[in-house]
Amino acid sequence: MEKTTPPDGKKPQIATMEALSVAIGVSRPTLSRYFQDPASVSRSSVDRIREGLERVEYVPNFFATRMNRKSTGMIGVIIPYLNDLFFTRLLEAIEIAAMEAGFTVISQCSHSDPAIEARAVETFMSMNVDGALVVPLGNQSDLDACKRLNARLPLVLVDSRPKPLSELDFIGTDxxxxxxxxxxxxxxxxxxxxxxxxxxxxxxxxxxxxxxxxxxxxxxxxxxxxxxxxxxxxxxxxxxxxxxxxxxxxxxxxxxxxxxxxxxxxxxxxxxxxxxxxxxxxxxxxxxxxxxxxxxxxxxxxxxxxxxxxxQNVDAIGRAAVARLTDRIRAENKADGQIVQLFDGVLKVRESA
Known part of the structure; x- marks a missing residue:
């Protein structure tokens, strides 16, 4: 297929998959299968689609390409504060581990507010995330919301463990x-x-x-x-x-x-x-x-x-939390016994003491 470049050098922008199928001459179902799993499409169709994508500006709709899939490829993460660099480091460790495992992280912050924490839980359930990692606020957390989430999808508590939810998987520091x-x-x-x-x-x-x-x-x-x-x-x-x-x-x-x-x-x-x-x-x-x-x-x-x-071994905690969650996701959340994994702290002696 001969490649052509518009006179002004700009590629035409394509907004929908329907328009893309017309522009590159591939059926809509074939395109959908390609964006979900290129290996499910014939080699000739893959070549035709990739050549067509070079001629246009098109970004697949993240959610639309996952609507009919068993897995959304997303995990939700709730942290309590944005102004605490500890949680920034923890979220970074989780995101890196999740990317390596093939998942996209959708993060929410509860901003020290149990109502926002509960709303974040409901948001994850409505988005059909594959699983969730939750760092609870504390005594003011909406524990009923966490129980609802746990009943719907794989859930692992990270860093902080409420005693009323002590039966859930937990990854944190000893x-x-x-x-x-x-x-x-x-x-x-x-x-x-x-x-x-x-x-x-x-x-x-x-x-x-x-x-x-x-x-x-x-x-x-x-x-x-x-x-x-x-x-x-x-x-x-x-x-x-x-x-x-x-x-x-x-x-x-x-x-x-x-x-x-x-x-x-x-x-x-x-x-x-x-x-x-x-x-x-x-x-x-x-x-x-x-x-x-x-x-x-x-x-x-x-x-x-x-x-x-x-x-605290933040990197190890993040990796272990994602590993446990992905195990639960792949096992379709079938109970295989509670996991509690605690990491030792390391003394850092400096001038203040």
Whole structure:
């Protein structure tokens, strides 16, 4: 077939598959089979279609080409926040693993709102995604919505596990190991740590607080937990850490203590409070104020001082979550026993502690 180029160099734009079939001289059903699976079309038809596509501007409608397929090739992902770089890293790991497995990721953010989280669940069901990975908000999550989703399609919980949904597959970090690792380190090189918590609405936060208490008792130290009550209105982790420690520093308390923050974002707020009161965390390894966190937030290596923390294996969590979901999809969601896969954290020692 001779190739021709329009005088102005621009290819004609084709909007529909019907118009494309006329433009390149191939039937509509043949085109549909080609876009679903080129191997299902004869070699001569494949050559004719590819030559025709070089002469026009046409992008197949993603949803239209999947309407009659058993699989849409899509998986849904719900994350709780867009302003948290941890979830950005997790979504990146999931997307890369999904692409390697031949799936397209449709992501939704619940924006700390259970109503939006529930709407995202309904959206995925209406789109007939092949499966879903959900990172729950916390106690405020619409757990009934997750149950409805699980009844309709393969579902794997990632990073955070609500106890009412503990029977579902879960991929995340072993917080008993990771928090215990940090607690033990801090006790070994200085004063036993005070745990800078957050209001108990986050499943991971509660697990880490309990892991701290257990490890402190195991080591023979008296635990001390602060920050379980909300002292700031905006609810951001950084602001919470700053307000809680500023209140302590203002009355001369904990100025030479070891602080283990529930996560790195709370630790960032704690560093800000220390700066406000002229304190230098980590200046003296065996004395003076020390501040540590959890997660290895991407900014931890660029603060002053750099934050000592525990790194979660985000890449492995993302890969494992996608692998488990694709196994469930290929098995048509037939029950084969619950999977709970937990990854160890790795200590990252820096200047702050």
């Amino acid at each position: 917080h008993v190991q990771s928090t215990g690792l940090m607690t033990e380190y801090l006790c070994r090189v200085g004063a036993p740590p005070v745990f800078l918590a957050m209001p108990r609405v986050n499943f991971n936060a509660v697990e880490r607080e309990n892991a701290y208490l257990s490890k402190m008792h195991e080591l023979g130290h008296a635990p001390m937990v602060i920050g379980t009550d909300s002292l700031n209105e905006d609810g951001h982790f950084e602001a919470h850490g700053q307000v809680v420690l500023a209140e302590q520093f203002a009355r001369g308390a904990l100025v030479d203590a070891t602080i283990l923050a529930v996560n790195d974002r709370v630790a960032l707020g704690a560093l800000r409070a220390a700066w406000q009161y002229g304190l230098q965390p980590g200046a003296l390894r065996h004395g003076g104020l020390r501040i540590a966190g959890h997660d290895d937030f991407p900014l931890c290596d660029y603060t002053t001082p750099r934050i000592t923390t525990v790194s």
